[in-house]
Amino acid sequence: MEISFQHTNPSASHDSTLLTITPRDGDPYRYLIDAGQSVSPNAFLGTDESLDGVLLTHAHSDHYASLGQILDTSADVPLYTAPGTATILEQVYAEAEQYQNLGNLEAITSALTGIETWTSLSDGIDVLPLPAGHTPGAAAFLFRIDDLEYNEETITVLATGDFTTRPVAGYPGLSIPDPIDIDILIANASTAESFQPTLSEALETILERTLSGATTVVAASALTGVHVAYLLGHMIDRLDRAHPIHLVGQAAKHYIALGYDVPSVTPHSHFDHTDEVLASGAITIAGPEAPSQGSIRRLFGVIEDDPGAVFVQLATSSPDIVERGVCATHYFEVPNHPTEEEFLAFVDEQLPRHLVFKHIQTDQAKSLASSLENLFHWENDDMNTHCLYDDGSWSAPRWLSDSGANLIRQRNYRESGMRIPLDKPIEKLPAVSWEKGTAELEDEGLAVDHLLGKFESAEPQHSPQQDVATSDGGQTSTVDAIQDQPDQQADAVKEETNEKVQPQIDREFQSTVNDRLEALESSVSDLVAESATADTVETRFDTIETRLDAIETTVERLPEQLARDDPSTVTGTVMRQNDLILLRVDPDAVEDLDHLLEHEAQVELSVQEPDTSANE
Known part of the structure; x- marks a missing residue:
């Protein structure tokens, strides 16, 4: 048996690979892993050659951009993907098709085959989709290839697609079930340090x-x-x-x-x-x-x-x-990829015999590979066919000398130890669950403690006691709810509510503002202590502190201002002319209220019958 690989779009996104498996006595099986930008079967298949399957790792356009054209010209070729991606792929493609020509959507939907456990692709070739982190529904594909009859081996090939070892939106990160060893790792090596x-x-x-x-x-x-x-x-x-x-x-x-x-x-x-x-x-x-x-x-x-x-x-x-x-x-x-350290740790943990770099520039791949001395690594960007396994032996890259290749084989064997063949029937092989887990935000890379420390102590803007459920499931304030009650009850309920809610609003509002002012003052003090000693910088901070002091003084007086229950009253003479009503008041009577009467301000007037008993 021979196992080889071929890059299919190294000059574009460099994410797609043709995996070819040729039995000793039989025709080759060809599987395309991802169909990214500028992937054309005419560039890597001969006249009488065809694909036996396409495997899609996830629903990002740089991995499916050529899918419609490929399946449109490759009749009866199945498209394998994990459950989540299979669920959303049709609507993903239909939406993207509005803005770019992606080919035949019907060809995709008819070829689509969702798989979530070990699945037989052909005689002696099985595949298992593994949750791969990176994005909801993303998968890596683990192949088991049977060469027991001639060489008493089963070869494992892991094609990661884009991956993280962190979970994402409840889906697990990439992890290999025990006790499976990886022989060939086709790894998307995009990294994101921050x-x-x-x-x-x-x-x-x-x-x-x-x-x-x-x-x-x-x-x-x-x-x-x-x-x-x-x-x-x-x-x-x-x-x-x-x-x-x-x-x-x-x-x-x-x-x-x-x-x-x-x-x-x-x-x-x-x-x-x-x-x-x-x-x-x-x-x-x-x-x-x-x-x-x-x-x-x-x-x-x-x-x-x-x-x-x-x-x-x-x-x-x-x-x-x-x-x-x-x-x-x-x-x-926020591209969700592993850091360089995480990527190398994953490779070191799996310790494959071969590592094929994908989705990365050649110079970056060589930089990553510089620390990998115990395995064969392929950071090439050509479209030639390269043999990885040939009838029981592990082929080295042709640019390595025989002595250098043998040294790497020895290191790999010494460090990896005994590899156990996956010679059980596929229904008895280790598998994984595709169920979404509980929300472990810390594991997904979020600084939860920092966010809790910053926001947990701050009071909500609206007290829960002030909210009443509406018939449509929304929220309305207590005062608004009062307005919907019968007229005979509204006045009594409003008066009772104002007595209970108003002091609470005052206290909570003052507390919230004071807390935020203290936090601001603390931040300003820290900035002053840590900043350069330039006079212009310190002068600006002094100005900010002065303004904060003025605001805090105003806030301290706020409850006293809000607590005024009795409105100021003035008397005046009503003058009527047809439908026009004027109220004449003595200017001296409103002198104390002048600061409250802004132009076009909304005011409330209370009209009371005059007391004429004194005149009588």
Whole structure:
């Protein structure tokens, strides 16, 4: 038996691979792993050659861009993918097809075969999809290839696709079931050194602005939107807050199809008016990453000139960065890949005989491979066919000398020890579960302790005691609910409610403002202590402290001002002329109230019958 690989788009995204398995006495089996940009079977298949299957790791366009064209010209070729990706692939493709020509959607749907456990591809070739982290529904593919008859071996090939060892939105990260050893690792080696701190910073920004009452719009790709909604919903639940998260458009469709039910999150596949999904103190997540098309263009158009709104871009590709508009704008790059250290630790743990680098430039692959002296590594970018296993022996890259290849074989054998063949029937082989787990936000890379420390102590803007459920499941204030009661009860209930709620509002409002002022003053003090000693810098901080002192003094007097229950009264003479009623008052009588009477201010007048008994 011979096992070989071939790059199929090294000059594009370099993510797609042809795996060819040739039995000693039989025709080759050819499996294409991912169909990214610029993948054409004519470039790597001969006239009489065909594919036996396509395996799709996840529903990102750089991995499925050529899928429609390939399946349209390859009749009866099955398309294998994991359950989550199989569930959403049709709607992913239909949405993307609106903006680019991706080929025949019908060919994809008819070829689609969702698999979640060991599946036989052909005689002696089985495959198992493994949760791969990275994005909801992503999979790696573990092949078991039978060469027991001639060489008493079973060869394992792991094609990772994009992966993380961290879980994502409840799906597990990539992990290999015990006691399986990996012989050939075809690994997407894209790395991201700052994903975890940047993700936490992005969510901190979103939470901070939302908890302060801003209208917050988040632009993200659909699957990233699902991931972020998952994290925010569970984080808000940990904070014991009530801030709605509206998931809009394609992200909402994925959320529903994948069976999520996250606290505070409401999916909106469609909406008629932006008021349905935009509100102060709410988070709205839509796509794509830039407001050039789709739902996000419509939503950004509403908030663009609102100084109280926030627009946050969460980018995994390279969108146009939004810098226009009156609203606050923030940009974060959050491609979910392992760090270089995590990638090398995963390779070291598996210790394959061969490592084929994918989804990475050649110079970067060589840099990563410089520390790998105990295995064969392939960081080439050609489209030639390269043999990895040949009838019981492990073929070395042709650019290695025989002595160098033998040294690597010895190191690999010495460090890996005995490898156990997977010679059991597939129904008895170790498998994995595709059930989504509980929300372990820390494991997903979120700085939960930091976020809890920053936001947990701050009081909610609205006291829960002031909220009453409405018939449609919403919330309304107690005072608003009073207005809906019968007239004969309204006055009594309103008076009782004002007596109970008003002091509570005063105390909570003052407490909240005081807490935030203290936090600001503490931050200013720290900045003064840590900042440069330039006079201009310290002068600015002194100015800020002075203004904070003035605000705090005003807040301390607030309960006294709010506690005024008896309105000031003045008397005057009513003058009528047809339907016009004028009230003439002595200017001296309103002198004390003059500071309250602004132009076009709304005031409340109480009319009382004059007491004429004294004149009688």
